[in-house]
Amino acid sequence: MIAIAKNYQKTPTVEVAEEKIGPKKGRQIGILGGTFNPIHLGHLIVAEQVLTKLHLDEIWFIPTNIPPLKDQPVVSAQDRANMLELGTQDNPRFQVKLFELYRGGVSYTVDTLRYLRESQPENHYYLIMGSDQVNNLGEWKEPTKLAQLATLVGVQRAGYPQKAKLPMIWVDVPAIAISSSLVRQTIAIGGSIRYLVPDTVRNYIQKKGIYHE
Numbered sequence: 001m002i003a004i005a006k007n008y009q010k011t012p013t014v015e016v017a018e019e020k021i022g023p024k025k026g027r028q029i030g031i032l033g034g035t036f037n038p039i040h041l042g043h044l045i046v047a048e049q050v051l052t053k054l055h056l057d058e059i060w061f062i063p064t065n066i067p068p069l070k071d072q073p074v075v076s077a078q079d080r081a082n083m084l085e086l087g088t089q090d091n092p093r094f095q096v097k098l099f100e101l102y103r104g105g106v107s108y109t110v111d112t113l114r115y116l117r118e119s120q121p122e123n124h125y126y127l128i129m130g131s132d133q134v135n136n137l138g139e140w141k142e143p144t145k146l147a148q149l150a151t152l153v154g155v156q157r158a159g160y161p162q163k164a165k166l167p168m169i170w171v172d173v174p175a176i177a178i179s180s181s182l183v184r185q186t187i188a189i190g191g192s193i194r195y196l197v198p199d200t201v202r203n204y205i206q207k208k209g210i211y212h213e
């Protein structure tokens with residue numbers, strides 16, 4: 001199981017120089033942040049489609065510690081990280097990164113991007129968001145800064161028509177109306193989550209008895 005160790009270096013206070021996203025040098029890294037409560041097939045389909053259509057090197061799945069605009073999950077960060085690891089482990093281009101869990105506190109994306117730009121400046125970052133998040137960007141911390149630190153990538157999410165106010169790339173992804181809420185609600189009423197989440201994740205949920213009310 002994945003260990004949540006404290007090897008995170010504190011977010012540097014040095015401001016990353018504002019610059020336009022220039023020639024794409026170095027490794028091309030897609031960032032998919034989320035509460036992943038739990039990871040589901042929608043996340044994996046989005047990640048694979050963006051990886052391949054934008055010719056990226058890797059997708060980094062970054063679970064939030066405290067989500068900025070959602071209630072804190074009842075399930076532990078350790079369980080969410082374990083399920084993320086189990087759900088992504090068969091794809092060598094998918095990596096789970098625990099920066100936000102190590103940092104603690106509220107997981108603002110701009111802080112994570114600043115940290116990545118400072119600690120691994122050789123990479124170019126693509127911040128991936130479903131259209132539900134894109135439409136809500138006005139509520140985020142320093143939304144315009146995000147577009148200076150990364151290329152923003154939107155994917156259509158069923159039920160959320162695109163209303164982007166910042167420059168971004170849109171990647172076509174088959175609309176999959178799976179959400180973590182749907183998975184949790186299905187478990188709570190004793191329904192089947194087979195094919196909504198990877199089998200490894202389904203087995204973990206069953207073994208640990210999580211999400212059952």
Ligand SMILES: Nc1ncnc2c1ncn2[C@@H]1O[C@H](COP(=O)(O)OP(=O)(O)OP(=O)(O)O)[C@@H](O)[C@H]1O
Binds near residue numbers: 131156157176179
């Ligand atoms: N089915 C989906 N299609 C497209 N994007 C998705 C889908 N599910 C999640 N995402 C995107 O993945 C990111 C992380 O999502 P998150 O972990 O919050 O899952 P969620 O399914 O939205 O959770 P919840 O139902 O608990 O709100 C967000 O940018 C979200 O828009």
Ligand SMILES: O=C(O)c1ccc[n+]([C@@H]2O[C@H](COP(=O)([O-])O)[C@@H](O)[C@H]2O)c1
Binds near residue numbers: 032033068110139140
């Ligand atoms: O930085 C912000 O202000 C901010 C506000 C809302 C959401 N986010 C990020 O968006 C991602 C999805 O969030 P959530 O809460 O829908 O799981 C996750 O990485 C959050 O940290 C970030």
